[in-house]
Amino acid sequence: MPEPDLAENPRMQDDPPPRKGGWARLSESRNGLGFLFMLPAVAFLLFFLTYPLGLGVWLGFTDTRIGRSGIFIGLENYIWLFDDPVFWLSVFNTMIYTLVASVAKFGLGLWLALILNRHLPFKNFFRAIILLPWVVPTVLSAMAFWWIFDSQFSIISWSLMQLGLIDRPINFLGEPWNARWSVIAANVWRGIPFVAISLLAGLQTIPQSLNEAAAIDGATPWQRFTKVTLPLLTPIIAVVMTFSVLFTFTDFQLIYVLTRGGPVNATHLMATLSFQRAIPGGQLGEGAAIAVAMIPFLLAAILFSFFGLQRRKWQQGRD
């Protein structure tokens, strides 16, 4: 029988360590060790997330420009923005963009999830390729849309012209409303997979027996969907849609690639306007003020999700 290796397992030695330094005490108490383990993550988040968040709010109250530190000017940036029609246009655009794209993503995503929840051949294969738009870098797939929406050589225009439905190419990104619908379409295209796959995961947790029981009681498929599936899916819908709304509301990449806010600011979202004013425009203070103006909307979205979750607890009885 081999001797137990004492060096490797200190607990097998008889005598405990004679005295403990500060380090040993820190690494043995629950809170001390917790502090040590949390330190790297917390340091990162404090310095690169919390501090910038506060700094952003502060910059919004100053007239800082690139290369020149600013002074406190109170609410001047906000007063200036309040009278700025372009800012209000960007708020309007952001609302339309978020609302239409989120509703479309939800509807189409739920539909796709319901289809994928059936018995299908090659189901895992379909699930895998459907997630592709979400995996590929947004900027790069947006460039494919840029080319698809080309004013002269758009493949959509060409196909419609071949079918005889239109007689000249559609100016997808050159007209205000065309441009708005085009960027929304691209956003929906990218967002469907996330919604569909997340809701599919939710659907798979609903026991089949509930649906069967309802069917035996004579419920139509529509009734089974609205009275059994949908209520059970609500908590997941609340979370998925909160994320979806959040990311749509703060979207930047798609607009930056497709239109840069044009034509005549018709597709500027608050995020792109903030970038436009702050980085190429050099007005860091004003850009920060626009970014800060997005925060109330984000809080509203988070609270919406929070109460959505509360409702679930209430529906299921207290915990």
Place this chain on the structure above:
Amino acid sequence: MADKTEDHSAPLEQFETLPRRILVVYLPLAVFVFVLLFPFYWMTITAVKPDSQLTDYQNHSPFWVVGPTLDHMRFLLFETSYPAWMWNTMIVSVASTVIALFTSVLAAYAIERLRFTGARITGLLIFLAYLVPPSILFIPLAYIVFQVGIFDSRLALILTYPTFLIPFCTWLLMGYFRSIPYELEESALVDGASRWQILTKVVLPLAVPGLISAGIFAFTLSWNEFIYALTFISSSENKTVPVGVLTELVRGDIYEWGALMSGALLGSLPVVILYSFFVDYYVSSMTGAVKE
């Protein structure tokens, strides 16, 4: 998750007739798949089309290519800084993923298992940090990056990407750690293991699927990141792929679609290849974060 699929599919399908099934299942599915994949097809076909066919829809069907060419790829690889962008993106993604994984493992373990005072609140705050979008942070971060003196360097991205990776990874790993039985840790404690030994010898080997999920997800998020890279990097040789393709390959009003689409295609390949090997991990990390 995948093995439950068979049990909980839509019920009573056996009573459906075939024509009805085609109408409500296969047809919509075909349309979805076509729409979701067409942009990739279009990207690929454009990337290999000779310039002469690119806009000549009269003589060549735009949907197909006669005599595919690698000229665009060659141009990209040998006459632009594309390889440098690829290299930058790779370094930045790998480095920020490693940092994020290391810090998140420690944080998730502390929150979930050490249960220090205030662990629940910390977990909640980390989740809230996940909800802070980069588009409201990039202006103050640009200011900080400039003050610290790392503007226009890869370090600026390596240090800022973990801000959106750590909350996500921590949240995901907390879920995985929660599923590991306490008894294992307790018996290791009784056997005299330190917390560090428990973490590295007991918990982490059991949480490998979670580590893979978090790692590939973090890598993909870093690879796809755009707004920080656009703001913090100014010189061509330090750019990442998404920024480089968009800002350097578009010159004036002449769009070289072949080169642009080649750039988009090559830039997507690393994440798509990674994805194809780890589909299930992606799905579980995406849905895992939502279901918690």
